[in-house]
Amino acid sequence: MELLIARNPDPDSRLPYLLLLPLAGGTVFRASGTWPRTSAVYCYPVPAEEWPDAPDIVDRAGVRSCVRRGAAIDLVLDRARENRSQIVFTKARGRDAVFWQSPRTRKQARPNVTTPTARAAGIAELEITVDSHERYAYRFGGRQVRTVKRALPCGDYALVAGGRLIASVERKSLADLVASLTGGKLRYALAELAALPRAAVVVEDRYSQVFKLERVRPALVADGLAELQVRWPNVPIVFCGTRPLAEEWTYRFLAAVCAWAGTEAASTERLTDAAATTELAQAPEAPEPSTAEVRAWARATGLAVPGRGRLRPEVWAAWRAAHRGWGCPAQWPP
Numbered sequence: 554m555e556l557l558i559a560r561n562p563d564p565d566s567r568l569p570y571l572l573l574l575p576l577a578g579g580t581v582f583r584a585s586g587t588w589p590r591t592s593a594v595y596c597y598p599v600p601a602e603e604w605p606d607a608p609d610i611v612d613r614a615g616v617r618s619c620v621r622r623g624a625a626i627d628l629v630l631d632r633a634r635e636n637r638s639q640i641v642f643t644k645a646r647g648r649d650a651v652f653w654q655s656p657r658t659r660k661q662a663r664p665n666v667t668t669p670t671a672r673a674a675g676i677a678e679l680e681i682t683v684d685s686h687e688r689y690a691y692r693f694g695g696r697q698v699r700t701v702k703r704a705l706p707c708g709d710y711a712l713v714a715g716g717r718l719i720a721s722v723e724r725k726s727l728a729d730l731v732a733s734l735t736g737g738k739l740r741y742a743l744a745e746l747a748a749l750p751r752a753a754v755v756v757e758d759r760y761s762q763v764f765k766l767e768r769v770r771p772a773l774v775a776d777g778l779a780e781l782q783v784r785w786p787n788v789p790i791v792f793c794g795t796r797p798l799a800e801e802w803t804y805r806f807l808a809a810v811c812a813w814a815g816t817e818a819a820s821t822e823r824l825t826d827a828a829a830t831t832e833l834a835q836a837p838e839a840p841e842p843s844t845a846e847v848r849a850w851a852r853a854t855g856l857a858v859p860g861r862g863r864l865r866p867e868v869w870a871a872w873r874a875a876h877r878g879w880g881c882p883a884q885w886p887p
Contacts (some may be wrong), residue, residue, distance in 0.1 A: 554616040556630060558587050559608035568597060570611070572653075573604055574640075576619050576626065584653065587612050588635055591689045591796055594653040596640065672697050673808030681807055682711045687724070691800040698804060702842075707745035708752065712807050712814070720751040720810040722803045727758035731769055734777045747785045751810045757799045760792040847872050 554575035561571050561583060568583035581604050582596040615631035626640040638655045673679065679698050683690050684705040691710065693700065705711055708721025723742055725733070733739040746752035763778075764771040778790060793799040842850075844864055851858045851868050854875075858868055 554619065556612075556614050556616050556619075556628070557608065557610060558584075558612040559605065559610050562605050562609070568595070571599075571604060571608070572596065574619055574626065574628070575616055576621060579604065580626075582640070582651065582653075586653075589638060589653050589655045589658045590635070591658065593658050596651040596653050598651060673805045674812040676808050676811055679804070679808050679811060680712075681804075682713050684709045684711075691724070691803060693800065693804055696804050707742065707749070710803055710807065712810055714814060718749055719814055720807055721746060721749055722752070722806060723754045724799065724803070725754060725756050727756060727762055730754075730756055730758075731763075731766065731774055734774060734781075735769060739777075739781065743781055743785045743788050746788045751813070752788045753806060754788060754790045755799045755803055755806075756790065756792045757794075757796045758792060759794050842872075850875075 556575070557573040559571045559573070561569050566583060568585050570584045570587055572582040572584045574580040574582070579601045581599050581601050583599055583603075584594050584596045586594040588594070616628070617631045617636075618627065618629040620627050624642045628638050628640065630636040630638075635655070638653060639659075640651060640653050642649070642651050644650060673696075677697060679696075680701060681693065681698055682701050682703060682705065685702045686704065687709045690700075705718070705721065707718070707723070709724045711718050711721040713719070723746060730739070733742065743754070746754070763774050766774060782790060791802060793802050847864060847868065848858050850872060851864070854871075856868060856871065858864060
């Protein structure tokens with residue numbers, strides 16, 4: 554038995570993948586992702602006939618167990634990592650829905666809270682620079698945010714003014730936090746962040762989970778975090794409980810820095826005297842977007858582009874002109 558994941562041949566579907574489970578002769582779902590790594594994957598059940606005759610397979614794995622139990626399908630794969638998951642049939646906003654979740658994403662489910670939708674710091678549109686090396690980056694969906702990708706010398710999400718970083722947020726899962734702390738990398742990361750006018754580390758888990766660690770002594774991690782906060786008190790380490798709450802905190806923090814930089818006269822001096830490590834020139838430029846991304850942008854702005862193939866040079870020129878420069882809204886200090 555195998556789990557097969559293929560690309561959805563339907564270009565109009567918002568779910569780019571097809572999932573074939575070895576259950577009841579073959580159960581097929583459209584899916585928004587290939588595995589629930591950072592959040593649950595939305596699925597939509599479709600007839601088995603929708604599985605293509607010549608599928609474009611993107612992932613496959615042997616299946617040790619695939620059993621339907623009530624409103625869920627328990628799936629165990631024959632591999633060492635990312636092997637346990639569950640497909641749950643539930644209701645969302647009064648409608649039937651199916652979500653594919655792993656033990657990690659289930660633990661990080663939103664704890665019965667709704668994040669606010671009001672603009673942070675009253676900013677109409679906040680521009681956040683996302684490190685081009687960041688995997689599974691925050692999308693800031695539903696918020697007044699425009700993201701720009703490029704390589705950053707430190708942190709994962711940043712605000713830029715005059716070619717310099719003025720704020721950066723380093724994102725960590727609990728596992729990544731513990732690994733970087735015990736390996737010594739976190740110390741260097743905080744030293745780089747401390748050179749910025751404003752910086753923080755946001756953790757996508759609860760502080761209480763530190764004391765449930767099994768392969769590392771909890772006291773070692775707790776003492777290490779306390780030592781880092783004493784050494785670099787201007788870089789707080791914030792535990793936000795879940796990934797959605799960490800994303801919300803990052804948005805609110807960077808918006809507050811944006812408002813601070815636009816109103817505090819002292820911030821201008823700090824920007825001028827910022828350490829050399831804040832120079833964006835030290836980070837390599839991020840690669841240009843794919844043709845598909847530029848095509849989607851052109852269509853959204855009303856430019857006529859073909860459905861496939863190469864884009865005209867004037868379309869690329871228009872994209873580069875629209876994305877020239879970095880920074881926050883117009884209230885930045887001159």
